[in-house]
Amino acid sequence: MNQPTIDTSPKVSDEIRKTTCYMCACRCGINVHMKDGKVAYIEGNRDHPVNKGVLCAKGSAGIMQVNAPSRLRKPLRRVGPRGSGEFREIEWDEAISTAVGWLNELHETAPQKLAFFTGRDQSQSFTSFWAQNFGTPNYAAHGGFCSVNMAAGGIYTMGGAFWEFGQPDWDHTKLFMLFGVAEDHDSNPIKMGLGKIKARGARVIGVNPIRSGYNAIADDWVGITPGTDGLFILSLIHVLMKAGKIDLDYLSRYTNAPVLVNAAEGPEKGLFLRDGDGKPLVIDRKTGEPTAFDKPGVRPDLSATYDKDGVTHRPVFHLMAEKYLNDDHAPEAVAERCGIPASRIRAIAAEIARVAFDEAIELDQEWTDFRGETHSKMIGRPVSFHAMRGISAHANGFQTCRALHVLQILLGTVEVPGGFRFKPPYPKPVEAHPTPHGDRRPGRPLEGPHLGFPRGPEDLLLDENGNAQRIDKAFTWENPMSAHGLMHMVISNAAAGDPYKINTLFMYMANMSWNSSMNTKGVMEMLTARNEDGKYVIPNIIYSDAYSSEMVAYADLILPDTTYLERHDCISLLDRPICEADAAADAIRWPVIEPDRDVRGFQSVLIELANRMNLPGFTNEDGSPKWKDYADYIVTHQRKPGIGPLAGFRGENGDKEGRGEVNPDQLNRYIENGGFYVAHIPEGADYYKPWNAAYQDWAVSMGIYDSPQPYLFQLYSEPMRKFQLAAEGHGDQQPPEYLRQRVKDTMDPLPIWYETDQQGNEGYTINALTQRPMAMYHSWGTQNAWLRQLHGRNPLYVPTKLMREHGLQDGDWAKVSSPHGEITVPVMEMAALNKNTVWTWNAIGKRKGAWALQEDAPEATKGFLLNHLIHELLPPKSDGMRWANSDPVTGQAAWFDLKVRIEKAAPPTDAESQPEFPPVKSPVGTGPKDLVWKVGK
Amino acid sequence: MTQLPQSTDRKMGLVIDLDTCVGCHACVISCKGWNTENYGAPLSDQDAYGADPSGTFLNRVHSYEVQPAEGHAQLIHFPKSCLHCEDAPCVTVCPTGASYKRVEDGIVLVNESDCIGCGLCAWSCPYGARELDQAEGVMKKCTLCVDRIYNENLPEVDRVPSCVRTCPAGARHFGDLGDPDSDVSKLVAERDGMDLMPEMGTKPVNKYLPPRPKDQIEDQIDILAPLLAPVAEEPGGFIGWLDKTLEKF
Amino acid sequence: MHPAPSVIVFTTLSGLGFGLLFFLGLGLPEVTGWVAFVIYAIAYALSVGGLMASTFHLGRPERAWNALTQWKSSWLSREGWCAVIALIIMGLYAIGAIFFGQRWGVLGLLGALFSLATVFTTSMIYTQLRTIPRWNMALTPVMFLSFGLAGGAVLAGQAGLAIPLLAIAASVQILYWWRGDSALERSGTNLGTATGLGQRGSVRAFEPPHTGTNYLLREFVHVVGRKHVAKLRVISFALAFFVPVALLLLPFSHFFGLLAVLSHLAGVAVSRWLFFAQAEHVVGLYYGKR
Ligand SMILES: Nc1nc2c(c(=O)[nH]1)N[C@H]1C(S)=C(S)[C@@H](COP(=O)(O)OP(=O)(O)OC[C@H]3O[C@@H](n4cnc5c(=O)[nH]c(N)nc54)[C@H](O)[C@@H]3O)O[C@H]1N2
Ligand SMILES: Nc1nc2c(c(=O)[nH]1)N[C@H]1C(S)=C(S)[C@@H](COP(=O)(O)OP(=O)(O)OC[C@H]3O[C@@H](n4cnc5c(=O)[nH]c(N)nc54)[C@H](O)[C@@H]3O)O[C@H]1N2
Ligand code: SF4
């Protein structure tokens, strides 16, 4: 046969430039193939620790993001009213001097009048450094509305959490249980991990009201009632404890289960018995004596009590037995509320027990623990867990996250082969984290970092009158452990002037007038609210975005950012690095293409602002600026001598890692290395990290710790007990009366489950959730010509039973209402769904005029946000007070507590999802009609 | 040349694991990216930023719900591209010879410079594996990345289809299904790989690995229950058990 | 299937045109000179016009000639050849009739055969498609041929032949609709076999691979409401068969003859619209549509 000859070896590209993806926060390594100086094709970098060559849909679509017509082109100054989208283009000089004009005075007189909040910022160690030197207490990134429950719950319990803090031991685990995850930040690694498990035929259990994505491939699906995971987990704990299927050796050695707790009524009740050095005491089984937990050779007893001066001290484990063996936690007692048959709960508990104990694994690897004892083997309990916002974005999420960690710890599966493993710089106990700082000192920097982990009431940020020091009221009695701030409260508090008025709201990379806010319509009103004198209640709003998002229209001054292929970035060990469980790693982005617009990297703009204001920290003694731009900062900034943003290629010759002098050639070395640096944890140091002397020493050498920090897992949280004690009336820091009972109830030092506040929800009985689509990143994906074809609109998915009950069919419209608002949207049936839950994809709905889309784009006509139904405040209490719709411990926004009612509705007259908003004027016009994108010949 | 070869030297194709695919669309977009820049005309998009966007894709991921007679409904993500059928009707219907099946590896390709865009091959394909590019007016289909798998400008590990290289879950496998000893053939044998619409007589080369049985955990309780025998009924008894057990360490 | 106007026009017109050429080739009626010129012009307008229309749905009409290369395997190619041969032969035959007043019988017979073959090959383009069970029936060529013959006879003014041929075509049409309506079911192809998941339970299409549309949906998925189908079938049947027969039964008049032709043409066009619009491509199953 004569078939055409084709060239099966065409040239692929002129050059490959290796950098880091930022189509989401997972930060995979990418090979950018260039042709004629243009981006031709993007693939995963095989050498990269995060993605090892694979790439998600968003990553591959990056090419459509850097050519998106929605890219901002020039600084903008608002000319129409806020929200109109009417701007004039200005020069950078004018932009910078306008910003400096607003900011400098605040810096010198009242720094707290600047609120600087930064969304999904990957340069938090830098932006917080800026804010600290500006002197405002009002800084945070988006963690408060994202997943602070997960982060803080993990750190308070075991010095790290799931998410970016750690990962299952994908290579060894035999049973993997996933709670409340649709996609997560660790997007590619989770998929790779699931793939590995599946290839081995190991079991995956998915706990999620919705059976899609990861949960669709789970071998067993637990379609739990939203908000009841804590109940389910505590029941598993009940069953496992009762059957003795817990790792007593592990508990006695590595956790505070044996630590003695004061049992006498009074101001000490529930606090640890400590020695003169402040070290918690345990009873040593060998001597029967109370002994510091870390004394070499000590064998902590889980069972013995200790009387001293007439006061009984009981080990934490006694308190746990008392609490969790109680029949309230029996499967039969929780089954109905969780929507999981008791037999299923038992079967899952039994399977966990079987795999953890009957299929234990041993690695022939010697290691020495912090007490000096050498172990000849590493014992693995190959059960692993992972969880994310499904459990954390509820108002009982903090305690639920704690419960899950306690479950893993009881099984002895944390930091052992086959279990959950931390990624450096974690593990890191609370003690190694700062406490929050909120002082205001005009012209001077804040005394310490804004955000931290309170150890007790003394660390709250309250002024002498008990008022919040921060605009978001973080670290107050309303949410004492709000370790990430409360970005979702900033605009509403600023609009209400409560706790005080601010002058300038400065935001970066957060679409606050749309998908990242609760009560979207209300937020738009707050941003445009005026005083009686006609001036805006929030006088100045500065915003940095790279694209024409909904938020752009609500700012007075726009500082247009570059796209991720056009700038320097630094994904640092000081921040949220790209580490793996067996390696520390960091990465950069660098300009693989030059911007074709008049835009600047935001971090460099911050440096310029700082230089213009001579901010301390950015200025040399002689008054000259320390850094000319962000690249300069990345290379030459030192947090402590020898420790800077990047850990690799330090020292004059670039041969030092972790600690070392500044290397002016560092960025080039990163680029040559593929845009990242990996420092492997030595063998034998890679498990048992919190207690493994070899790991601790390595971490010190890397600059991760200043000194070894071995610690015990905190099954029982003493800081929580301190807040609870205050609420019981002890100490001079007292909660206000209206919060006293709540603090008492929710600050239980052992994980509990409680029903979230349902006041005002009478008649609203259906749970309403959102999930992230794997191929879309919040609002960014929509401007992408390829991705928007996949998710151009979002129906409300309704379970079969509710479809029947309400006489609905695919394509019908339904009115969905909550105590707070209503939307009218198209519905679609889904069978593999909790029978009392509806859901939709997150952030597909768009405002007309945004993102350079035509106004009749399906995202704007059919797509919708569930956010209109969610309020940042709960319905009024009997005294008229409205409490935050947040976790009472951390302030985490309780997105998934939403309860709704649905009814069939006539299609809206214009067949558009309701509510509709008038279009904003696009500062960048709209995109072209057709696309034929090939850069090579 | 629209006659099919009597046989092909190899049967290169994909094996797609429905038990592992999480429906992330990574393969879809990676395919779009590679094939826009490489073999043949770019895959164009119409009304790219407007009301009715659509474009040419060579690989798409569907999803299906399966309601078993008993138990929970299941959701299955289902990627689909050309199956490089042995008896490819798309080849024999082609009036121009543009569609052909390669003798050396069985890849079904379109020679775009001969194609008149009549669409008949797409009509004849049961799987929806061919799309007529609206800008170029020629038929596009999965090339099995013929310009990657032998490409000497790529490192050897990368000589696999773009979609396979990118799949984060490892749900896509590539190899010679004509060779019973190849990894893919073994996988198919082990996991009961199946054909789509076998009744069409197309003899697809690509195979699908069916999802493993689901929601079985409760049925195993008989074996599992002994693991949960209580060590004590009361908290007091529990502490006693604790003491006894700790003694053993 | 998407009822593309170009394809409907093509099959309708060329069917009639080649039907007419068939009869002309057989010398029914035997015409010469001006009359021949007019009637051949009509025949060519229909058949060539139809063929031209068919190129409108090509992505690359300028390369249409490529379509002749694959006569060994492709029905579309064969159709092209048959059409070209039929048109050339009948062209010569027509020259004889118009300019030389000759009837070259053998040539006519050959031309008639190729004309019929053209209709047959056209029908085989559809019939061969297992992907469209409604077309993948032996009845499809029967229908195309019976329509071509009946229409040709009407156009050729062969009332005596036309009436029985119309009756035959009408019965074929009814049979075709009846069998067609259950063809997909009988084919055994369903979402279960399409996905291989049928053994596990009932399969339902959930999210499509994209929220917008695509070539496949535009080309293959077209849903006509049942009510409309019933109505259109009645209209088509009446126009294609009932009215022409009635008109032909009346005493002959050119006007009625013309009306019969137009009515038949319109009826066949509607039938062809239904032929496409109702045809379920199995690819629709993947999208939960038919
Ligand atoms: N209903 C509901 N709402 C939710 C959630 C939910 O689950 N359900 N989840 C919440 C959570 S966890 C989060 S994190 C938020 C996320 O919400 P946002 O943080 O608002 O996320 P994005 O929509 O991605 O918006 C970020 C902005 O950054 C801009 N941007 C993108 N790249 C760059 C860049 O390189 N430079 C600059 N300067 N800007 C850039 C984008 O254009 C966009 O305007 O949404 C929250 N909202
Ligand atoms: N592709 C993509 N990746 C992303 C993002 C994105 O927008 N797109 N966003 C990033 C961001 S900012 C974040 S915060 C992460 C979040 O990543 P995820 O934690 O995966 O966030 P969600 O998509 O909100 O998924 C929450 C899941 O929890 C389930 N759920 C809700 N309530 C409950 C409950 O009570 N119990 C249980 N068990 N499950 C429940 C929901 O059904 C849903 O599956 O993803 C990050 N990664
Ligand atoms: S998960 Fe995807 S979008 Fe996120 S960084 Fe990795 S490749 Fe990029």
Ligand code: SF4
């Ligand atoms: S990339 Fe892999 S997991 Fe994702 S949709 Fe494609 S086959 Fe499935």
Ligand code: SF4
């Ligand atoms: S899947 Fe379709 S296009 Fe591919 S070879 Fe088979 S019939 Fe042809």
Ligand code: SF4
């Ligand atoms: S569209 Fe092209 S490849 Fe397909 S049958 Fe027609 S000519 Fe052949």
Ligand code: SF4
């Ligand atoms: S093999 Fe290549 S062309 Fe085919 S689906 Fe995969 S990426 Fe696309």
Ligand SMILES: [Mo]
């Ligand atoms: Mo988030």
